[in-house]
Amino acid sequence: MPPTPDRRPGLLHWHSLLEAGGISLALALALMLPAAMRCAIHAPGDGGELGCHLRDTLGGGLALAILLWLMWLAAAATQPLLPREPSVRSAALALQILLLALLFALLNVGLHFIGGDGGARSAYTLQGLATFASCVCLGLEYRQRGRRGEADAERLRRSEQDQARQLDAARAALLQAQVEPHFLFNTLAHLRRLARTDARAAHVMMGELRRYLAAALPELRQAETPLARELELVAAFLALHQRRIGPERLTLRFEVAPGLDEVVVPSTCLLTLAENAVKHGIGPQVEGGEICVRAVHDPDEEGLLRMEVADTGTGMGTSSGSGTGLATLRARLAAAHGARARLSLHLNQPRGLVARVQLPCPG
Numbered sequence: 001m002p003p004t005p006d007r008r009p010g011l012l013h014w015h016s017l018l019e020a021g022g023i024s025l026a027l028a029l030a031l032m033l034p035a036a037m038r039c040a041i042h043a044p045g046d047g048g049e050l051g052c053h054l055r056d057t058l059g060g061g062l063a064l065a066i067l068l069w070l071m072w073l074a075a076a077a078t079q080p081l082l083p084r085e086p087s088v089r090s091a092a093l094a095l096q097i098l099l100l101a102l103l104f105a106l107l108n109v110g111l112h113f114i115g116g117d118g119g120a121r122s123a124y125t126l127q128g129l130a131t132f133a134s135c136v137c138l139g140l141e142y143r144q145r146g147r148r149g150e151a152d153a154e155r156l157r158r159s160e161q162d163q164a165r166q167l168d169a170a171r172a173a174l175l176q177a178q179v180e181p182h183f184l185f186n187t188l189a190h191l192r193r194l195a196r197t198d199a200r201a202a203h204v205m206m207g208e209l210r211r212y213l214a215a216a217l218p219e220l221r222q223a224e225t226p227l228a229r230e231l232e233l234v235a236a237f238l239a240l241h242q243r244r245i246g247p248e249r250l251t252l253r254f255e256v257a258p259g260l261d262e263v264v265v266p267s268t269c270l271l272t273l274a275e276n277a278v279k280h281g282i283g284p285q286v287e288g289g290e291i292c293v294r295a296v297h298d299p300d301e302e303g304l305l306r307m308e309v310a311d312t313g314t315g316m317g318t319s320s321g322s323g324t325g326l327a328t329l330r331a332r333l334a335a336a337h338g339a340r341a342r343l344s345l346h347l348n349q350p351r352g353l354v355a356r357v358q359l360p361c362p363g
Contacts, residue, residue: 071100079144093141190244205243212236223336227295227307228261234270234293234309241278249288250278257296263305263361266332270295272325273309273355281313281353289313289352298358304340305361312352316345326355333359 075096082092191209195202216233231254242250270293282289289312298304326343333341341359348354 074103075100079141082141190241194244201243205240208236208240208243212240222267224264225267226261227256227263227265227305230265230267230270231256231293231295233268234274237271238274238278238291238293241282245282245288250282251288251290253290253292255292255294255296260295260297260305265305265307265359266329266336269329269333269357270307270309272329273307273357275325276355277309277311277313277353281311281315283313285313297361301358303360304358307357307359308354310348310352310354312348312350315351315353316347329357333357 078096082096083089191202191205194205212233216236235252235254238250238252242252274291274293277291282291292308292310294306294308294310296306298306330343333343337359342357344356344358346354346356
């Protein structure tokens with residue numbers, strides 16, 4: 001994931017320029033205040049001459065404010081050029097402070113010769129320039145370090161999130177890999193038993209299984225699939241078992257609300273529920289029963305999809321809900337959707353079991 005651009009004001013943003021201008025003006029007035037006081041105390045009594053001295057002093061203060069502001073601009077412009085290695089950055093920072101202090105001290109003296117006095121060349125003013133250069137450079141340095149620290153923390157946070165997502169994806173892939181051999185083993189075991197009793201039926205069922213696997217295996221490698229595709233797999237799976245035990249012992253029914261075909265669901269989720277219904281519900285019951293597959297918007301909780309596989313088999317037994325397939329499906333749902341996705345078992349009426357999956361559904 002590319003890093004998110006830093007949208008905070010930069011060192012040369014207009015907010016920072018105004019802030020630096022205000023600080024420069026305030027500091028210049030503070031530096032000129034002693035000169036203005038001396039002018040007011042020691043100037044002759046003539047008001048016009050006093051006003052002239054004060055104008056010169058204030059003019060020098062304004063020139064100094066501009067000088068300080070330019071110093072801030074120079075420091076901000078050269079600060080990104082400093083080396084990033086800590087071992088040499090401190091020395092480069094000290095050199096930056098020294099050069100800026102010397103440069104603007106010379107400019108201040110030059111302004112004195114060009115524009116007149118006003119206290120501009122006093123040791124007090126030169127000391128203020130050197131102090132301001134140090135404060136500006138150090139302030140910009142610490143601000144930049146703070147921003148780098150925040151950026152590093154944000155990158156670390158995003159990296160941790162990416163790693164967490166990758167871990168969840170790897171965990172889901174591992175759990176999904178456990179589903180495939182589990183399903184194939186049970187299906188082949190059924191086919192093996194059928195081959196001992198009815199070779200012709202086993203041959204027909206083998207062809208159906210081959211066609212089913214040709215369509216199913218690509219989907220089994222996916223973590224998610226459209227609901228319509230999942231329903232096709234479940235229908236093919238149940239058709240195999242209906243052929244195995246006979247249509248008189250297993251009847252099928254599908255109830256799917258319109259508009260849900262493209263909703264993305266965990267692959268093989270309904271297949272796992274259907275397998276559980278056949279193995280623990282219909283299989284042990286001599287007279288067989290019915291399996292109904294439903295998919296609707298959850299009527300009790302808005303924003304959830306409810307998928308159910310209901311059977312009229314033996315109902316809740318000691319082995320219900322304890323199989324590898326259901327345990328794996330629970331773990332996959334938790335990894336993909338957290339607490340909002342649930343797998344639950346309920347008694348069916350008048351008999352049997354309802355295996356229900358609820359997960360977030362957009363729209």
